[in-house]
Amino acid sequence: MTTDPVSAVFAALADPTRRAILARLATGDATVNELAAPFPVSLQAVSKHLAVLERAGLITRTREAQWRRCRLDPAPLRTLAEWVDQYRRLWDERYDTLDDYLRAQKETRHEQAP
Amino acid sequence: MTTDPVSAVFAALADPTRRAILARLATGDATVNELAAPFPVSLQAVSKHLAVLERAGLITRTREAQWRRCRLDPAPLRTLAEWVDQYRRLWDERYDTLDDYLRAQKETRHEQAP
């Protein structure tokens, strides 16, 4: 499996359970059992999800006695934010155009349009 | 297949070919043939990729004679940017902490470590 890192991150985030796990971890570290509790799937399934998140670099896991503490690593999310930002211009443009239009409307409401 | 919209967008972006197609469309509309040209896969495969992107709301397609003009719709990317932004605090915090650490290191470089 030689998937590129960006694809790995997107793929990891393309699952609601995994996104929920991340949301939970955003509030603080947790063990596998703690993370699995809210979900209607087996512990093993959650363990697999965590492996996916770890491979994508979104979490790190450290051993602590018989527990494995999971911690969110936001670095890939930062990369992702930068990737999406490449396209920001596109929707900004659209909004700018709307803004311009509304502004122009307001300014020239009592005049005639060009 | 009742996948939620966010998952659909992430899944659509989890493929390098589809991301390349989006990058191409960011420079302007294109037909299926034009989009397929750079890739070493069949036209049908690209057509499928476009269907995925369309289902995710990332592109729209309009008929024009025998051509089908594809246009990027940045709206889902904006949604995605907002999603990622939920986590911005986390990496900002971390970098602040790193900054603090480095600053502290610099200041106490001539003293002994704790």
Next chain:
DNA sequence: CGTATATTCAACCTGTCGGTTGATTACCCA
């Protein structure tokens, strides 16, 4: 030492993904 707890490993099943090839539809043009 033996047992309980936390977690992963292994094997398996089903459905979806990305790709192929071949046939089909839709449109233009001479």
Next chain:
DNA sequence: TGGGTAATCAACCGACAGGTTGAATATACG
């Protein structure tokens, strides 16, 4: 009307994703 071009539909295939259950491993604790 018939041929050429653009694109999709349909059927198929191998690989992988997400789920299960059952066994194995690691660590603490009495």
